[in-house]
Amino acid sequence: MQVEDSKLSRVSSFFTKIIKSNKGKIKMQEFGLVKSTNKKAYLFTIENKNGMSIDLTTLGATLTAIRVPDKNGKTVDVAQGYTSADKFTDYPVGHAGGTIGPVANKIDYGTFTINGVKYELEKNKDNGRTHCHGASQGIDIKNWKYELTDNGVKFTYVKKDGEGGHPANVTISTTYKLTDDNTIKIIYEATTDKDTVLNLTNHSYFNLDGENNAEEGAVLNHIVQLPNSSKFTVNNEVAVPTGEIKNVEGTPFDFRTPEVIKNRINEKDEQLKIGAGFDQNYCVDGYDGEKMIDVAKVKSPNTGIVLTVSTNLPGFQFYTANHLGKPVQPLGKSGKRYEKRSSLCVEPQFFPNAINIDDFESPIVKKGEPLKREIDYKFSVEN
Numbered sequence: 001m002q003v004e005d006s007k008l009s010r011v012s013s014f015f016t017k018i019i020k021s022n023k024g025k026i027k028m029q030e031f032g033l034v035k036s037t038n039k040k041a042y043l044f045t046i047e048n049k050n051g052m053s054i055d056l057t058t059l060g061a062t063l064t065a066i067r068v069p070d071k072n073g074k075t076v077d078v079a080q081g082y083t084s085a086d087k088f089t090d091y092p093v094g095h096a097g098g099t100i101g102p103v104a105n106k107i108d109y110g111t112f113t114i115n116g117v118k119y120e121l122e123k124n125k126d127n128g129r130t131h132c133h134g135a136s137q138g139i140d141i142k143n144w145k146y147e148l149t150d151n152g153v154k155f156t157y158v159k160k161d162g163e164g165g166h167p168a169n170v171t172i173s174t175t176y177k178l179t180d181d182n183t184i185k186i187i188y189e190a191t192t193d194k195d196t197v198l199n200l201t202n203h204s205y206f207n208l209d210g211e212n213n214a215e216e217g218a219v220l221n222h223i224v225q226l227p228n229s230s231k232f233t234v235n236n237e238v239a240v241p242t243g244e245i246k247n248v249e250g251t252p253f254d255f256r257t258p259e260v261i262k263n264r265i266n267e268k269d270e271q272l273k274i275g276a277g278f279d280q281n282y283c284v285d286g287y288d289g290e291k292m293i294d295v296a297k298v299k300s301p302n303t304g305i306v307l308t309v310s311t312n313l314p315g316f317q318f319y320t321a322n323h324l325g326k327p328v329q330p331l332g333k334s335g336k337r338y339e340k341r342s343s344l345c346v347e348p349q350f351f352p353n354a355i356n357i358d359d360f361e362s363p364i365v366k367k368g369e370p371l372k373r374e375i376d377y378k379f380s381v382e383n
Helices: 085-089 270-275
Strands: 016-021 024-034 039-047 053-057 062-069 075-077 111-114 117-120 145-149 152-159 170-178 183-192 223-225 231-235 241-247 279-283 293-299 305-311 315-319 345-349 371-381
Touching: 024 085, 039 145, 039 152, 039 170, 053 170, 062 183, 062 371, 231 270, 270 279, 293 315, 293 345, 305 345
Parallel strands: none
Antiparallel strands: 016 024, 024 039, 039 053, 053 062, 062 075, 111 117, 145 152, 152 170, 170 183, 183 371, 223 293, 231 241, 231 279, 279 315, 293 305, 305 371, 315 345
């Protein structure tokens, strides 16, 4: 179901539209003006039969809220986020909940070569050394087109050849679906008119005690299990993989059995020092590019809320929000600034800098060979 902007532009700026379907309802409202295009962003609220609901916006195909019941039946918003488009575009800190690309994470020295052609990208991290998360042309600050589905929204963005330095005209879609087993399905699809590099992920910041728990260290009591990761990629001094893959056994990165974050995060380890905490790419055991594999289970002992992350991507970044808490950040939904280690991210993706490391799974998308990958966030409760 498509609703044209031209029709909506004639409606009051305070409009709310309810779209009913056989699988629930979708509420639609304005989310502010995107200054770069002078066009409106829209916010969609989807609710399932269990009362779980999520908020999605056209600005960056972003997931801005996740409301789930805790062990006492109280509704808790477990995703950090903001209340209007300008807070994402004017203060680009953290990329909260956005679709990240064209290439998530870092590309060392901001360069790569495809088919003998070298491409130079904007270098926005590490004192001008690395390209990260699409830099100032990242797709998480673009206003996407949308199409409503029975239980979700499909967002589409067409990246032009040369945009941000990246080759090819690429049609990218991110589809969110909310199921009645309390799973958020995120489906990425892309087609390109020539070979290019593409690495898409979702950058949601989770606190299973509630996003209003924004103080420093608020997520350190969470229990984490990474059941299918016996290896991780070793980082250089600017947190870019060197190409070395190391076993987690005997390191602070071994979460194959459940462990409280605070019991590991302050261990003496050079990789933890580089990341200022956990900010590491894990390899997914049994990866074949097709089957969905459980890569993370996170639990709050306070609320009993459990997040299970599954994907058919080869790796994921486990990040404890070590770099939040900057003065330039806007206030979050609860009126508080999100501080350092107040949340965590599990970001399934191709390995960082994979385009420059031959032994890593290639993030190249070829003309005539569409990309399709998925991330699932499933919520449940344990006492």
